[in-house]
Amino acid sequence: MKKNKKVSVYLDHSATTPTDERVIKAMLPYFSEKFGNYSSIHSLGREAYFAVDDARKKIASFLNCNSEEIIFTSGSTESNNLALKGVAKYFLEKNKNIHIITTRVEHDAILEPCRELEKQGVRVTYLPVLKNGAVDIAELEKAITDETVLVSVMYVNNEVGIINDLARIGKIIKKANHKIYFHSDATQAINFLDCDSQELNLDLVSISGHKIYGPKGVGALYIKKGTPIKAIQTGGHQERNIRSGTMNVPAIVGFGKAIELAKKEQEKNNKKIAKLRDYFADKVIKEIPDIIVNTDFNNSVSSHANFCFVGAEGEAILMSLDLEGIFVSTGSACASGNLDPSHVLLAMGIPKEIAHSSIRFTFGKHNTKAEADYVLSVLPGIIEKLREYNPLYNKSNSN
Numbered sequence: 087m088k089k090n091k092k093v094s095v096y097l098d099h100s101a102t103t104p105t106d107e108r109v110i111k112a113m114l115p116y117f118s119e120k121f122g123n124y125s126s127i128h129s130l131g132r133e134a135y136f137a138v139d140d141a142r143k144k145i146a147s148f149l150n151c152n153s154e155e156i157i158f159t160s161g162s163t164e165s166n167n168l169a170l171k172g173v174a175k176y177f178l179e180k181n182k183n184i185h186i187i188t189t190r191v192e193h194d195a196i197l198e199p200c201r202e203l204e205k206q207g208v209r210v211t212y213l214p215v216l217k218n219g220a221v222d223i224a225e226l227e228k229a230i231t232d233e234t235v236l237v238s239v240m241y242v243n244n245e246v247g248i249i250n251d252l253a254r255i256g257k258i259i260k261k262a263n264h265k266i267y268f269h270s271d272a273t274q275a276i277n278f279l280d281c282d283s284q285e286l287n288l289d290l291v292s293i294s295g296h297k298i299y300g301p302k303g304v305g306a307l308y309i310k311k312g313t314p315i316k317a318i319q320t321g322g323h324q325e326r327n328i329r330s331g332t333m334n335v336p337a338i339v340g341f342g343k344a345i346e347l348a349k350k351e352q353e354k355n356n357k358k359i360a361k362l363r364d365y366f367a368d369k370v371i372k373e374i375p376d377i378i379v380n381t382d383f384n385n386s387v388s389s390h391a392n393f394c395f396v397g398a399e400g401e402a403i404l405m406s407l408d409l410e411g412i413f414v415s416t417g418s419a420c421a422s423g424n425l426d427p428s429h430v431l432l433a434m435g436i437p438k439e440i441a442h443s444s445i446r447f448t449f450g451k452h453n454t455k456a457e458a459d460y461v462l463s464v465l466p467g468i469i470e471k472l473r474e475y476n477p478l479y480n481k482s483n484s485n
């Protein structure tokens with residue numbers, strides 16, 4: 087690939103993905119001739135109803151559950167809020183003392199609702215993680231108490247790509263007390279992994295459309311039949327009174343199509359993406375000195391390669407790559423604008439100064455070897471230059 091200012095290499099698929107053309111095609115009629123309201127009784131409304139019903143079935147098939155157990159939302163942020171606050175609300179209204187267990191490396195869409203719940207008197211345990219970012223299962227076992235009502239553990243970490251052993255965690259939770267409900271934020275998993283709610287013993291699962299080549303602003307929450315939960319937003323009575331608001335029919339249709347494609351093409355895409363990611367990561371490790379590899383390639387999804395480039399500031403690397411037409415992230419895209427080092431890397435034991443030098447490359451199904459080569463042709467020079475400008479780095483290296 088020729089180096090010129092017009093290139094655009096997108097390596098930020100964990101932040102969002104381009105909408106697949108087949109998804110757009112499926113959505114389009116629902117903006118125009120099939121624009122009916124899902125709740126209307128006339129035939130235009132019924133048309134929308136059946137389209138949503140079809141998407142619900144596709145999502146249920148992916149998660150191996152019944153379609154009545156799927157609630158559509160605006161994305162994983164809302165699904166996570168509904169899962170945590172909705173379950174807590176049920177117990178708080180009964181004046182129960184309750185305890186929730188989660189992990190230190192969750193997305194803010196879990197951590198912030200947990201902090202809010204703490205202010206309402208809920209006790210929350212934030213589990214530590216191992217060096218590779220996986221939840222420390224021994225600590226989970228110790229944390230469970232008689233008051234524990236909910237455990238929330240992400241399936242795949244958005245920053246480093248580590249996969250948590252949900253099957254094992256699910257077994258431990260249910261063995262300790264079958265009345266503890268198990269939630270997972272599976273936002274970053276569904277593109278790459280099977281997500282069988284039954285096998286994983288899950289009671290609640292959050293997923294989102296825009297991470298799987300579907301549209302933005304749509305997601306779903308799986309709520310296993312019998313799970314105690316209260317609505318946190320009221321008004322329209324949609325989604326069995328659990329999530330009020332007019333259904334975003336085109337986006338839901340697109341989400342259904344995207345999840346169908348993700349399932350059908352998962353194996354093929356995984357192979358292609360892993361090959362490219364491994365090729366890229368090997369070269370980075372060989373060609374750039376003084377780096378820390380934050381992704382455990384033996385236990386991560388195929389997309390992620392997260393590194394610390396010691397002595398070079400992550401934000402400066404990101405900007406320099408942007409000038410070369412390459413799009414990456416310093417961690418979670420949702421946290422950009424926030425100059426604090428990644429809470430995930432800190433929890434993994436990376437020192438604060440080094441955590442500031444992290445860059446997350448996340449590959450997708452459209453990336454090519456030529457693109458990886460192009461990035462490899464500019465990245466070492468960028469790191470070298472930034473290190474030259476850093477007197478502290480040069481001093482520590484000459485000692």
Ligand SMILES: Cc1ncc(COP(=O)(O)O)c(C=O)c1O
Nearest residue numbers: 161162163193195244271273294
């Ligand atoms: C793990 C995880 N959870 C939740 C979210 C938020 O999802 P959404 O953008 O659908 O609200 C993200 C998005 O980056 C994520 O990576």
